[in-house]
Amino acid sequence: MIAPMAKIQIATRPAERDLLLAWLQDEEILHIHEVPNTTEAARTQTGYELAELQFTLEFLQRVRKATNASPKKSWRNLFVNKPAASLKTLNQTLAALNMAELTAQAHQLHESLNSIEADKEKIQHELDMYAPWQHVHLTGKELAQGRHHLIHRLLFIPARYQEAWLKSLADIPTASYQIVSPSSQKNTLPIAYEVIAHRQDEKALTASQAAGNAQAVTLHLLPNESISQKISSIKHRLQKNEQATKKTLTQATSLFPKEESIKFAYDALLHKVEREAANQKIDSLPHTAVLTGWIPRAWCPAFTRRLHGVFPDALAEEIAIDPTDKPPVHFVNNKLIEPFESVTNLYGRPGYQELDPSGPLALFFLLAFGLALTDAGYGLVLMVGTVAAEKFFRLKRDMKKMTRLLFLGGVMTVILGALTGGWFGITLETLPPGTGKNILLAIKILDPITEPMKLLGLAFVIGIIQLMFAWVVKATHMWRTHQKIPAILDNVPWLIIVSVMMA
Structure with a gap:
């Protein structure tokens, strides 16, 4: 509730x-x-320091992702981000941490990585521009001036204009071409061509380019530099860029041992920011400080x-x-219902004047969970696993609720699995004769394999009961909140209609 x-x-x-x-x-x-406050709260020094530490932590996450380095955790802290620590420990860590030097180092490394990555994008773009022409054996001088009376053109022809361009090129008697890089996808990517023609046909060649909607490619080469040499030079720059990236990432990994201290300091500052925010909500009088809360x-x-x-x-x-x-909404339920609050939170907490669905949904959630598995063996595994997780691991509060919810789901799975004869998918009739087999067969009251319609009917009945129960719960809540007429008109007719239909 x-x-x-x-x-x-x-x-x-x-x-x-x-x-x-x-x-x-x-x-x-x-x-x-x-x-209510219409003015933006002034930025404090604490807020600035908190933002700096948050930036440092995000930078370390970026470095871990780039280096595939996972933070070391003890098995007990496997499901939490950091070990537990008291507020006193957090404040001591904050006081001992050289925050200014640490954040300055993180900023410097961050800017270095950004600069290196920007250079890498430029180099890669340049490589992509030259790569289609790597098998063309021309120097910068030959591309610019041609060979003797010949001119060279490097063209990108859209696939859909290729036929029209080839027809126009056939009208030029001195023109010759070769496909340098064909399109891998039909009628989508442009095709790279090297075209050679006599200088006297230069105007005709230019006209054919217009007919084929061709894009002329200009490569920036030194006079005696070939395209393959240019590509080798670009790849060398790319290798140097990768080396610079590795060097910077290696420098950044030196911050990893301080990551836990940074997290502790971050939490300490977070506590301080919360106190400062609360401090702004205190009405200060000359002799009294007044705080309002729930x-x-x-x-x-x-x-x-x-x-x-x-x-x-x-x-x-x-x-x-x-x-x-x-x-604010605060749930107060007994220990049996508390785990189902995690289901409610998953779909959104109700308003203060609304109904807490955690209790009403509990039984039907367990029935649906058990019917989905219907295997007592898997239910036992789930129970043992959740008990072990709660005993041996340090879990957050919400994770504890989820663990207990899965334990209860395991209990219901064992019950429904036993009633339907489900034990790790084993057909009970194939077991050797004995007391165990007789007990399991005696417990079994429904075989979903041979009697699927009965199981479907059972699920249908449970669904109808759940629907009618929801109307009763809603009507009761509306009645208690002094909405008596809507409670009757909105819910009772549906109860009557469904009851008559099922009769």
Whole structure:
């Protein structure tokens, strides 16, 4: 269910405001009330430092991706990004870290890599321009001036204009051509041609280019430099570029040992930024600092006692909720329903005045999960795997909920798998005679292989029950929230119609 929230106002001496914010942050109890603010919050030094560390971490991720280097983790921390650490440890790490030098080094390496990658793109583009002509044995002088009375043209002809161009070229008696690089895809990519003709036919050759929508290619070569030599020179530059990339990445990997400290420092700054953001929401008076926030109403007495124990001069009281307020949503469910909150969160949390579907969906989710597998053996494997994961690995809170959800799904899979005779896909009738076989056959009440229509009918019945149950739950919630007439008109007719259809 969604916990009823109370709007709490805390007043304390201005000298204690920072200590109060730090304590509330550590307790993780109070959700600070969002105060509408039309002006953009000023950028603080802490925010700048946080952005710098975030940039450094993103740069390290880029380096790891480029070098295929995975961060080393202990098996226990396999499912978390970093080891657990107290706020005191985070602050100590932040104080010991030379942030200015570290971020400056990251920026320098980042700019070097960007420059090298930009050069690589230019070199690769140049190589792509020369590559189609690598088998043409001409120098820069020959391309520019031709040989004796001959002229040379390097042309790209679109595939769809090739036939028209060849016809126009046939009218030039001195023209000759060869395909240098054919198109690999019909009627899509242009075809590279080398064309030779006598100088007296230069105008006719130019006219044929227009007929074939040809693109003349100009290669920038030294007078005595051949195309193959130019390509070799470009490839050499590309190799030097790759060497520069490797050298820069190697320098960047020297930051890897500091990555955990950077993450700790980042978390410490994140805590500090949150406190500064909360500090802006405190109304400061000459002798009082006032903070407004939300807390589950059931926690109010215990919260007040703990607050007075730490801050004797502080005063906390519940104030009226404004109709325009949007209280935060906090789930309060028993341990059996808690795992299903992960399913609710997956599709989006309900509004404060809406219904928490975690409880109502629990049984039907498990039934659907079990029917999807219907193999008790796989269910046992799932149960053992989830128990082992929770025992031996350090899991985040949401991952723990998901693990327990899968455990419950495994339990339901074992039950439905046993009832349908599913044990690792083994046909029970083929087992050797014995007590075990007799027990398994006695538990089995439905064979989905020989009786598929019964299983389909069972799934259909469960679906109808789930649909009707949803209408009942919706009507009950609307009735409790004083929407009695809509509760009846929106849900009861559907219940009657479906009941009559199924009768």
